[in-house]
Amino acid sequence: MNAENPFIPYLATLLTTADLTPDTKLLTVELDDPDVRDRFDYQPGQFAILSAFGVGEAPFCLVSVSYRGRQLEFAVRRIGTVTNALHDLEPGVKVGVRGPFGNYFPLEQYKGSNIIIIGGGIGMAPLRPVVNFILDHRADYGDLLIINGARTPQDLVFAPEFDTWAQAPGSRLELTVDRGDAGWTGREALVPDVVKELKPSAENAIAITCGPPIMIRFTLIRLKELGFTDSQIATTLEMKMKCGLGKCARCNVGDTYICQDGPVFTLEQISKFIEQF
Amino acid sequence: MTQIISRQDLLSWLERLIGERIVIAPAQSNGLVLFQRVSRAEDIVLDFDNTVLSPKESFLPLSEVLFTVAKENGDIKLMPATVAEEMVLFGLHPCDAKGMAVIDQPLLAAPADDLYQQHRARTTLIGLACSQAGPECFCTSMGTAPDDPSNLDILLTRVNDSYIVQATTEKGKALLPSDLIAQSEVTAPPPPSPQAVPTEGIVEVMRGAFESPYWSRLADRCLHCNLCAYVCPTCYCFDIRDYVDEGGIERVRSWESCQSPGFTRLAGGYDPRPTKGARLRQRFYHKLSYFPEHFGHLGCVGCGRCVRYCPVNIDIREIINDIQKLGAQSEC
């Protein structure tokens, strides 16, 4: 972020937008200043605050991996004022970027473990860079199981990458939807039920999950039933945010500021929060 | 030996300062005493209990432009706001000075809030010790005192028709009018004794009281306005939004409060803190639990404004008493 004034965004150009689902777009953004572009380093789990000038700014997880290129990717779901404005932007327009903020998945620590990725809807967004990081460093990790669910087949996020994920060595992609359509031949089940069905082993495993609160709630129950301990389960939390700097006192869950101490937490950390949502 | 300045000379000094820089001081406004920019020393109120609003708006304004967006030849430029003028903030009581020190902690922590830092750097603080304590005051239970010179550049203590002058920082010493200051044998009168509130150990006791139904019961009468947070010298929550006007685009930050319904509501409608009890609890936990655990001292300075102005008498002193009692009961 701007070293002098952390409220001033870096200027960036919106390069491309691509529809991922009827309400989600993949925005690719390039920072204008080459020095800033080079210095902007981030890890899976971190987020940035995107500005649609004249409307406002909002936090989005960075869904790209920094070593693959200097362009930043965000998966933006159209749901409120800022996201509506971002969706309506044409490529070439200037946006603002503040960040990177927050902590990240301790992928260094996870080396050698089997990884289970469980995503629901737009919750797949922060998990995508984790998947891609693991695939790019395949030998460092054990088995990879990806469970990706959504309400309907059109709402599955990152469909263009499913083949790559499914065909990667030692990897398995299990898709599911709540409700299929005429062309859907796959599974129709809730994500927690798929976890129950697949029974991933808790031995030497890390489960990372993100999705709607109710999906997370039941997924955690299933994982505990399979013997996963709280420290083996990680997630990324979301709260209303404004500054991203730990100053506007808005994004706290109890004494934990999501923008500074998070957004990535293990279940063990979350269970110790004084405030539970 | 102490340094003193007569009331008359004080007004001359203030008049001098008004000529050199912006002076913010307590002044009358519609029957209220509020910190305002003054153009004449005689408009300054020297004898008052406390102003309705704390002086924090001199450093964290009610609304402040963070930057403007200029469009030039199809190119966008962001123009950050800057604080250009030197300022004197005169007449704040030690509780309010401590309030500034409290707000400094989150706002100056890296990465520092640039505008706030500029305001603070460009302002010299001349405080007034309190000659009496109001029925709502409890500063001595919150780590300061009616005659506490810390967190100020200069402290003035009234003795009859003169003021003892204590400059505690280089900035303060540089501002003193050496021609108007005399030496004296006069000593400060004993400071008033505000009521004591049992804050000892409150942080630990709060930890155990989180799930108590006390909070939702108390919240029954809370109106969830922003009044307590806005009169408070230590509340600093803010909101950031863009404004589009004929002149261009401005990004503005304004005060907000955790009590506002919708403070934590996400786009799409989910609100993790939808109940009155959870919101009310958040305010007192921020002040008496999270802030002290993070920064080492309570997030309240005992100025008593919230006690005086809350339309439904939600009284932090009463809450501290009640929570201590709850804590004692659960230990039995």
Added chain:
Amino acid sequence: MQEGLTQQIREKARELLTSAAVDCIIGYERASDGLTARPLFAYEPNDVDKLIFDQTCTHNLSRFLVDKRDSTVAIVAKPCDSRAVNLLLAEKQIQRERVYVIGVVCPGIVEATWGQINDRLQARCQLCREHTPPMYDFLVGEPTAEEPPVEPYHDVAELEAKSVAERQSFWAEQFARCIRCYACRQACPGCYCTECFVEQLDPQWVGIRVAPAENEFWHIIRAFHLAGRCIACNECERACPVNIPLSLLNRKLEKDVLELFAFRSGLSAEALLPLATFKKEERLGMGE
């Protein structure tokens, strides 16, 4: 006389709670200064002894009825407060069977701030036209003959008589002090919108900026939203920390509605609200 009121309220409250006729009594108790009053929510018969009624009981407790609409509550209501109950009933915000109104024949409320009371009646009480609540389930106190004020809008008329420039300058000075704490809105029983226009982002009517123009917009639009609805309890002005004379604004519109529609808010729960009612026979003068 007030001890009598307190006693009667406590007895009724005790009866209602022990018989479980209501979940909660919303009344008044002594505030932390030992002088003034504050709202009390009594859930247990034991809490009933904290209830008081005296001339410091300024709050309009009907403000809490919408919050508690899923419970059955009893509320201690002065005449102005009971008019607000009628308003909420007329606007279908609460159900009649879920509210038990303990109406109080009101002696008038005195000017008070925390830690300080005096003998002078609040301005709104000096202009009060009904000391007996127009609606109640149980009445506490003895009704007496009314002596309506001769000129209930004298201060409004005084301001109306000034020139536009004078009025503009007056209000500009008043609104410049506003800090947008919304204590006025939150204290008001008529302001129950789940999303206030001032919080709307799309369109952004006001936004978050605190500045004279925005402050003026906030107050004037709020006054219009209360036109024909405000019952002049004046809690908004009392709650305001910077003494903005909101009563003048609200009662100006009250006066206009009275002149245009011969209507006063809150006297009946079945009233047709003038600004929310369209009658076909009303001539619009448009293309007719």
